[in-house]
Amino acid sequence: MEAIKLTNINKSFGDGENRFQVLDNINFTAQQGELDIITGPSGSGKSTLLTIMGALRNPDSGTVELNQTKVDQLSSKAKDDFRLNQIGFILQAHDLVPYLTVQQQFTLVDKVRHQGNMTKDELTILMQKLNIDNLTNHFPNELSGGQSQRVTIARGLYTKPQIIFADEPTAALDSKRVTEVCQLLSDLAKKEHRTIIVVTHDDRVNQYADHIYNLVDGKISLIK
Template identity: 40%
Template sequence: MENPKLQLKNVSKFYHDGEATIEVLKDVNLEVNQGEFVAIVGPSGAGKSTFLSIAGALLTPSAGEVFVDGEAVTNLSKKKLTERRLNQIGFIFQGANLVPYLTVFDQLMVLPVLGGNRSGGKTFANQLLGELGLAQRKNQYPDRLSGGERQRVAIARALMNDPAIILADEPTASLDSERGRKVVEMIATEVKRKNKAAIMVTHDERVLDLCDRVVKIEDGRLIEAR
């Protein structure tokens, strides 16, 4: 049986508020395999953002374990966790979150510079910009880009470390239906073309047909939808 690229096993997250305990995630289990694109849907406050943060090793669960490529990452040191995120996980944040004083090209170069691969990173950055139709915009700053272009830059940046896992948080939120669909199509294509695993948190039901599975989250619990 194929080992999942990403696995959450009996994951819970709770916070203490005085004498009360607030449960955000409750005994969550999920496996995502190579070449699989999974959508997580649910109402606001259901735990989607917390789920994605734990899946990406940005937040530690209160109970349970997270596995990346078969390795438990829950109890790794901060340094090791940073290395895993840098080398294995690509994040696409809602609203692109580009650095206003960096050009498109320099946005992409942040990760290879941090990873010590500046020269190889330049070649890959140019390749990605070409694939995403941004080659002519490489020297522009974010305020000179359209919403769709900014989101494509965010996708390119997330792919710069050639991650095994892609995590996208509401990638269509600031886009119209046509541009939003194109963005999700780009993610789906990357997943299939390079055999990656991806999770997308979304409210946008218009793009769910591009995903292999849809999982609902309600009151901190995952429910398989299809």
């Protein structure tokens, strides 16, 4: 089943002579149970594409369908509800709340989304897999870059999303952690039928991908 379908997506920034087209007539699909990678040079529009896929930003034209819902046509509140219940984000900029401990990051999610999140045991197992189970009482400023990245990954998966968007999720990780994180994401795709889109420059992730796409000059092409 098609979990993601982008049709004729265009996006530009700026006005007049300063107008720059970031995405040029993008067509893209991803199936349920796939882990797909989007790569490309810095400034090629990868993060913009990810925010459009994730219903965080509307395209100038074109349609975005996630699980057969045209999310670009939803109201702001309906989009918020859709993201909360069906989408998980693992962002490059670690957006942990600075005054909350690692455990409190998940408690905060529980206050926003009252049901459907991981059980205590499920979260414990996930944190053990990511080797962050000993960090529950630490604040974000007490974490290394790699630890912060792994907590961000756990929080992105905590709501059990059907679609997961990850922006450079392995950038701060050593090779051992890359293997663990990529195997975790691959298992989620294959065993739990999630759809995972990873934007990355990290070639170490490629072996786990069902498909690899390259985004250059606003156009996307399949390379694997």
